[in-house]
Amino acid sequence: MKDSTQPAPPVPEDLEDDPVSDHHRSPFVELERQTWARLATEMAQPFDQGDVERLRGLGEHLSLREVAEVYLPLSRLLSINVEASGALRSATNAFLGERTGRTPYVIGVAGSVAVGKSTTARVLQEMLRRWPTTPRVELITTDGFLHPNAVLQERGIMARKGFPESYDRRALLRFMVDVKSGAQEVRAPVYSHITYDIVPGEEQVVRRPDVLIVEGLNVLAPPVTRADGTAGLSVSDFFDFSVYVDARADWIRSWYIERFMGLRSGAFADPRSYFHRYATLSDAEAQGTAESIWDSINGPNLQQNVQPTRGRARLVLTKNAQHEVTRVLLRKV
Ligand SMILES: Nc1ncnc2c1ncn2[C@@H]1O[C@H](COP(=O)(O)OP(=O)(O)O)[C@@H](O)[C@H]1O
């Protein structure tokens, strides 16, 4: 019941401003790292130390502590949600007298380039596979739905890769509709970070897994407004759960530059690599190139398109400069 002796919390002037940082009226419950980490010690775990060590191998710098204290409770929270959605489906079927089959439980993982989306998504995939109700977990990345470079060049938007207009949004939406309509087999195109382009003829086939993780920069983007002013569908309309990986933009920028410098001796050394010419640059030149790609493409995209979608997530992981999650925000239910 409402306590009339308490003054009502101030109403923010613009509710769309930033629901995540608004402490007066937030749809999120905030859990500090310590509170969140404690969950892991209190819950039953389908993992042994060897499993956790193998999981760590998925991210070159991912710490064992991070796996145990952050991603383990997150995987349990997700498995609770998967189980609850199965129960809801059964109850709905009983009410309607229908026998609709299960469709994959879809989890979106959003955030900036280089914030750690793929590491998070791969760790969650491996962890969810170990929970008894979700043995089949598949992962797709939205880069497969980027337009090929030839199309981006033709449209003069090669320097906008990752911006909403660089994707074939219609194909991505069709993919989501097919997954959520329970199709036996759904196909996604594949992008290569080596050639920096769509791989002609290559496809990833998704066959009704228990869980599908959809990772990408713009997965929480709002629907596009049609010419007649009405709103269409968005990818996130098909999500059962979503995670936004968050950190300060200047830290993400430095992670991007670090990764770029690391790739010079690895992937860029491959003669097929689009960035092969950067393999021979001096450290200072390579650093300058990474900075300019960040400052002209990924930084503005983060600011203009990605970060504004943070409040649409069900759960936000906030990282410090060492990639450690310091705070978890979970949408109240
Ligand atoms: N939890 C983590 N702990 C330590 N390093 C991480 C973590 N997550 C990501 N990284 C590092 O940060 C960089 C970007 O991560 P990545 O998962 O490739 O990002 P994205 O998929 O968002 O572009 C990589 O160099 C990766 O090794």
Ligand SMILES: CC(C)(COP(=O)(O)O)[C@@H](O)C(=O)NCCC(=O)O
């Ligand atoms: C391929 C990406 C757009 C990410 O796509 P996503 O899987 O998030 O849809 C991004 O990693 C990228 O290459 N951006 C272009 C600028 C750059 O070279 O970093």
